[in-house]
Amino acid sequence: MLELKNVTKKYGDYTAVNNLSLRVEDGELFGLLGPNGAGKSTTVSMISTILAPTSGDIEVNNKSISKYPIEAKKVMGIVPQDLALFETLSAKDNLKFFGSLYGLSGKVLKDRVDEVLEIIELKDKKDQDVCEFSGGMKRRVNIGVALMNNPKLLILDEPTVGIDPQSRNHILETVKRLNEERGMTVIYTSHYMEEVEYLCKRVAVVDFGECIALGTKEELKKSINACDVLSVSYSDAKEEDLKKLESINGIEKITVEDNKAKILVSPEKKTVIQIIQELSKLGLKLTGFKYEEVNLESIFLQITGKSLRE
DSSP, X not given: OEEEEEEEEEETTEEEEEEEEEEXXXXXXXXXXXXXXXXXXXXXXXXXXXXXXXXXXXXXXXXXXXXXXXXXHHTEEEEOSSOOOOTTSBHHHHHHXXXXXXXXXXXXXXXXXXXXXXXXXXXXXXXXXXXGSOHHHHHHHHHHHHHTTOOSEEEEESTTTTOOHHHHHHHHHHHHHHHHHHOOEEEEEOSOHHHHHHHOSEEEEEETTEEEEEEEHHHHHHHHTOOEEEEEEEESOOHHHHHGGGGSTTEEEEEEETTEEEEEEOTTTOOHHHHHHHHHTTTOEEEEEEEEOOOHHHHHHHHHSSOTTO
């Protein structure tokens, strides 16, 4: 559905995107991650034809967008980070206006407006001016505008910034439903790592304009040897005995303090049950334990050396 081939974007001596290559498959829900200034927004702008690459090529639906920009726009829906709505128009009239820009008219336009209002669940508010909406409702209309041409590829750039948890959850479920039920290809960028982890099977991590990691969560874990964490509290065990566990394949490191141990476990080599069995061989009396699988946030931190919001 989408392929970037050695795409570079320069502004004078500054390189915003550097030789970026990646492919998003048809029907995929794909996450694009990176700290501020990493090149995400520039990449989205080039995909959506707002900016032209300095070099390289971008293909949408197997066609170069530099050669066939109109064809690319016909199959894409873009949800920008900043709201792009007419505040003094109603939700329905916003959708009608933007739908007309795609060439829709008459009954086709009316039916599509009704369908999109159902998708964003604002049919009962369709005649209300957007300026009277909450931030979350405005975001939903913003997504609705991007859906008017029934796109094959939907690109969402920070779609949940500054909204309430209920609206945020609604947007996440809408995106998931569009992908699962309609087979829509989705590219999702967000500063909220848990959103990407919930929605996306595969992610690209971009930093300094380059793709520094690409794959599923499990593939990214393997690439950096990321460890899960087993925290145990116990009685009747010697610290030196616990330290011996570090020699066991799959246990990377153990820190011990006040009858508590934090064990870094390589999930590729050992399961939590196997670790508990090893502990029991020491005659350890467990009083509690907690197993934490490494999440996308910690993987991102290990890959980039910084948090997503930096």
